Amino acid sequence: ATTLAAAAQQSGRYFGTAVAANRLSDSTYVGILNREFDMVTAENEMKMDATEPAQNRFNYGNADRIVNHARGQGKRIRGHALAWHSQQPAWMQSMSGTTLRNAMLNHVTQVATYYRGKIYAWDVVNEAFADGSSGARRDSNLQRTGNDWIEAAFRAARAADPGAKLCYNDYNTDDWTHAKTQAVYRMVQDFKSRGVPIDCVGLQSHFNNNSPVPSNYQTTLQNFANLGVDVQITELDIEGSGSTQAQNYQRVTQACLNVARCTGITVWGIRDTDSWRASGTPLLFDGNGNKKAAYNSTLAAL
Numbered sequence: 001a002t003t004l005a006a007a008a009q010q011s012g013r014y015f016g017t018a019v020a021a022n023r024l025s026d027s028t029y030v031g032i033l034n035r036e037f038d039m040v041t042a043e044n045e046m047k048m049d050a051t052e053p054a055q056n057r058f059n060y061g062n063a064d065r066i067v068n069h070a071r072g073q074g075k076r077i078r079g080h081a082l083a084w085h086s087q088q089p090a091w092m093q094s095m096s097g098t099t100l101r102n103a104m105l106n107h108v109t110q111v112a113t114y115y116r117g118k119i120y121a122w123d124v125v126n127e128a129f130a131d132g133s134s135g136a137r138r139d140s141n142l143q144r145t146g147n148d149w150i151e152a153a154f155r156a157a158r159a160a161d162p163g164a165k166l167c168y169n170d171y172n173t174d175d176w177t178h179a180k181t182q183a184v185y186r187m188v189q190d191f192k193s194r195g196v197p198i199d200c201v202g203l204q205s206h207f208n209n210n211s212p213v214p215s216n217y218q219t220t221l222q223n224f225a226n227l228g229v230d231v232q233i234t235e236l237d238i239e240g241s242g243s244t245q246a247q248n249y250q251r252v253t254q255a256c257l258n259v260a261r262c263t264g265i266t267v268w269g270i271r272d273t274d275s276w277r278a279s280g281t282p283l284l285f286d287g288n289g290n291k292k293a294a295y296n297s298t299l300a301a302l
């Protein structure tokens with residue numbers, strides 16, 4: 001196979017990227033997107049602030065530009081994200097209690113209903129656990145509505161779009177020994193045991209010198225999968241360059257390929273210049289759209 005998508009398809013997987021609506025007029029960008037990827041995540045356009053800028057006034061303009069482009073090209077879509085403490089609209093940031101809980105559930109229901117049938121998997125809840133060694137939930141306005149806010153969001157999403165896989169997505173959940181990883185694992189285990197509808201766990205997998213690819217990464221993927229959920233690498237980027245970066249991409253890709261229920265990999269942008277990282281070169285294509293060593297090692301591992 002000569003593209004990431006075609007190579008991933010050989011084992012029944014997908015290879016995706018984050019897409020920004022304002023780059024869809026860039027022909028180099030769109031050329032790589034159309035050629036290499038078969039799954040698309042809106043980088044910002046499906047987030048709460050984008051889709052519900054004023055309460056109960058939903059705006060799908062930029063999200064639909066991405067969805068329509070992807071579907072027109074025969075690509076699938078990961079929905080990102082229905083409920084999150086970050087990138088909330090201002091009206092929601094100041095809410096609390098029952099009012100906030102109901103507004104969040106209404107948001108989940110409305111957005112998942114609007115896109116019903118068009119989404120492969122939704123990140124229903126994003127980044128709900130704290131960093132560090134506590135293993136606790138992250139403090140947020142949503143968390144303060146009650147510990148059951150996550151399962152309530154999943155139940156609302158299932159009711160709105162029964163065909164979409166429903167994922168919990170987070171970062172710093174790559175190292176199996178990390179308290180945050182263990183805490184997410186216990187939540188998923190609890191949800192499965194009580195019949196809370198969850199189908200997948202997303203590992204963002206933003207790697208850099210402070211947070212390198214852990215040696216037990218495949219173990220983490222396998223342990224989540226063993227709970228009876230799919231696992232997906234949802235926002236992959238790896239700081240660095242040259243052969244070191246290429247080896248890291250190869251390891252991550254190989255780990256996914258070695259876990260039957262790792263269903264796909266998404267990188268968080270196309271060219272280094274499209275990355276959310278202010279500086280650095282964490283992606284598979286350089287600023288000119290040329291394939292990097294990391295591209296070649298990833299393709300070879302698929």
Ligand code: XIL
Pocket residue numbers: 043044126204235276
């Ligand atoms: C980032 C986007 O890439 C940026 O453009 C935006 O300014 C901030 O959000 N975890 C997530 C993503 O789940 O939604 C974030 O995306 C990166 C970290």
